[in-house]
Amino acid sequence: MTGNILLAAALAAAARDWHVFPLVPGGKVPAIKAWEQRATTDPERIERCWSFRPYNIGIACGPSGLVVIDQDVPKGPGDTPPARWALPGIADGHDVLAALCEEHGQPYPDGTFTNASPGGSTHLYFRASRGVGLRNTRGDQGLGWKVDTRAGGGQVVAAGSTTPKGAYRTVNDAPVADLPVWLIPLLLPTPLPPQKPVTAPLRAHDRRTAYLKSAVERQLAAVTGAKDHHNDALYLSAVALGQLVAGGELAEAEVTSWLLGAAAQVAHAPAKAARTIASGLRAGSRRPRMVAA
Numbered sequence: 174m175t176g177n178i179l180l181a182a183a184l185a186a187a188a189r190d191w192h193v194f195p196l197v198p199g200g201k202v203p204a205i206k207a208w209e210q211r212a213t214t215d216p217e218r219i220e221r222c223w224s225f226r227p228y229n230i231g232i233a234c235g236p237s238g239l240v241v242i243d244q245d246v247p248k249g250p251g252d253t254p255p256a257r258w259a260l261p262g263i264a265d266g267h268d269v270l271a272a273l274c275e276e277h278g279q280p281y282p283d284g285t286f287t288n289a290s291p292g293g294s295t296h297l298y299f300r301a302s303r304g305v306g307l308r309n310t311r312g313d314q315g316l317g318w319k320v321d322t323r324a325g326g327g328q329v330v331a332a333g334s335t336t337p338k339g340a341y342r343t344v345n346d347a348p349v350a351d352l353p354v355w356l357i358p359l360l361l362p363t364p365l366p367p368q369k370p371v372t373a374p375l376r377a378h379d380r381r382t383a384y385l386k387s388a389v390e391r392q393l394a395a396v397t398g399a400k401d402h403h404n405d406a407l408y409l410s411a412v413a414l415g416q417l418v419a420g421g422e423l424a425e426a427e428v429t430s431w432l433l434g435a436a437a438q439v440a441h442a443p444a445k446a447a448r449t450i451a452s453g454l455r456a457g458s459r460r461p462r463m464v465a466a
Contacts, residue, residue: 180223182333183230187214189349192236193331195228201330209233209326229334235325240301240352240360242282243321243329244270246293258318266319267295273317277355285350288332291339296329299352307360316359324360362440381464385422389414389431396435403439407432407446408453415457422464425454 183193192212195204204226205211212233213219222228234241244266247253254260258269274281286298301307307324315322323329332343392410399406411432417423429450436446 179227179230179333180220182331183219183223183228184216185333186230186232186331187216187219190214190237191239191331192233193219194231194233194328195222195226196231196330196334198227198229199336200229201231201334201336203231203328204228208328209235212236229336230331231328232331234301234323234327234329238301239324239329239349240299240307241323241327241329242270242297242299242316243323244295244297245319245321247319254318255313257313263318265293266317266321269317269320273320273359279353279355282350282353283345284347285345286347287343287345288329288341289344290330290341291336295344298349300349302352302354302357305357305361307357308362310360316356322360384464385417388417389423389428393431393435396432397438399439403436403441404445404449407436407441407449408456410435411450411453412457415454416460416462417457417464418454419458419461420463422462428454 186193192214194208194212196202197204208231212231232239246265254263254269258272260272262268263272271281282297282299288296288298290296301324307322309324309327310316310322312318312321330341332341334341392413395410396403396406411428414423414428414432418425418428429447432450433443433446436450437443
């Protein structure tokens, strides 16, 4: 019976032209790789998939043309608002969004399709504005404490899905409204600083050093020039330079520093960048490479 309910819910979401994909049964994690690319509205594919297992239902926001505002609630006594939102009456994401609306002289956008999670958060669904490439935001990097957004590259759990806490349900079955225009500037990523020419601090006094300089600069440019998938580009460049480190041609500390600088130019989180670089250097060390004299 559960499988029939989930299949019906997946088909209902697809009928709204929302691209769905399977989540692990009882959870929120995608059950497939490349879920954003494989999400579908095809009823036959959906029936085959959800007839196989009682998957929960994910909605890929980008292909569905959705921006979903997730108003969350605190996770415990220590989950308190930062100074910006430590104000009377601010207890959760709903309060933060309401306060943000008041600051901008705008009405609270509650007249749109809305789901509720079993954990207490609410999801406001909006139509994405054409030509505006919004991505996910989190907390104060976007609208504020306990207010996340899901857009390109993001997913939400559809109504009908269940977790050990309970079921996701629709609390306002209204038509999906357009994303309020005044929110768009608040959701756009902060512009990156002007890109600096990527140069390796190696003085090319001979052909060997010139080769190394060119190799380093090529890999740094691959990181700063990546349009997306920055972490993948960073990893591949770390692997390539890690081979030269293992061959004794470059110093690991210097390579790490250069790659961290390149990652910073594309706003890559420093801690994540450091982990990726270390992993890439380890992989590259398995195939040492030296430059012929």
